[in-house]
């Protein structure tokens with residue numbers, strides 16, 4: 001029987017784990033050829049442009065991705081953009097199954113006055129900026145103020161706050177974008193305040209990330225002990241506490257009581273602080289917050305307000321998926337039922353379930369969707385696949401091309417004691433990837 005043709009759009013963790021699930025499902029009678037299509041000239045998605053550079057260990061999952069990519073039947077087509085270089089309807093015509101692993105790259109908005117002001121930046125821009133994503137290298141970032149506010153109580157807020165608050169020399173042995181490292185070294189920011197709108201018990205941080213804060217060498221981390229105590233009281237009143245919450249609160253309790261070292265760099269986490277307005281003369285100068293309280297399990301505004309003088313605001317309040325012609329976006333996700341979008345069209349990862357879960361979450365999630373795809377397969381199509389769709393002179397970065405980029409970055413890194421020096425210029429990435 002001929003192999004089924006699968007197109008996976010998006011070369012991030014969800015895309016690779018989908019490819020892996022197809023590879024694992026192969027039998028003598030059921031085989032797949034997998035074409036992975038990626039807008040950027042480089043694969044690995046959030047592992048390259050999302051994971052914080054001081055968390056290099058998390059990036060070792062890229063070894064798994066490379067193993068998947070080297071498995072027979074897998075091809076990479078990077079520098080190919082859905083909707084521009086290739087149309088969804090054409091892909092669906094050529095392939096037995098098309099899987100959208102396109103993530104959620106649109107930062108959610110707070111919807112408060114002043115959000116459009118200069119130096120109020122979404123994590124959807126700030127994170128790829130410090131991670132050398134070629135589309136964000138020119139982002140206007142001004143770190144000349146003393147205080148920065150990060151809005152949101154999730155792991156992205158924590159990543160952003162940590163990168164702003166640590167001594168930038170700690171980033172020397174990492175793959176932080178060179179342009180960002182220069183800015184971090186010139187930064188005047190010494191105080192970073194994370195503001196969560198609900199209580200400590202509602203925070204979306206995870207315990208390992210919180211525990212990591214206690215290990216910062218050059219930054220004192222503050223949480224008001226009273227806020228944690230009150231969270232414990234509220235939770236006790238509700239009865240049993242889940243393990244994850246217990247671990248989170250314990251990690252926060254330890255941070256709150258941890259002896260401070262008297263560093264001039266600080267990171268503070270404030271709870272029950274809902275952003276109301278961002279003020280300034282065209283550029284962020286202060287943020288006005290409403291103090292919330294938790295009453296009978298509900299978070300409500302108290303009517304009290306307070307202000308933080310700050311020259312930078314980063315909002316890290318979740319992400320929505322980008323739309324494509326012919327696709328419906330519902331609650332920030334591609335409208336789907338268990339990953340099924342429509343005839344031979346599927347979605348996985350953040351595009352499927354929203355911007356939640358860690359990298360590993362995608363493994364079981366993608367495997368579930370691949371099971372469904374296999375159940376729905378009909379006779380294999382005998383079409384030509386992607387080659388019949390792309391313009392003949394389109395500069396595709398294939399796996400070999402990516403390996404050239406990868407090797408060049410890693411070698412550049414070895415010379416300066418870093419895991420890699422990322423190339424940030426789109427044209428140079430293409431020329432590296434297409435060089436002989």
Ligand code: NAP
Nearest residue numbers: 110152153154155156157197198204316317318355356357
């Ligand atoms: P998240 O975990 O969903 O956190 C978003 C935060 O934004 C929540 O605290 C939410 O508060 C807050 N928020 C939403 N709308 C708001 C508003 N209008 N005003 C104020 N606050 C608002 O999202 P994330 O931080 O973007 O992370 C996405 C996923 O990636 C998560 O699963 C995360 O764990 C994962 N991640 C993992 C790592 C890691 O493992 N190292 C690193 C980064 C990201 P409410 O709860 O009140 O809505």
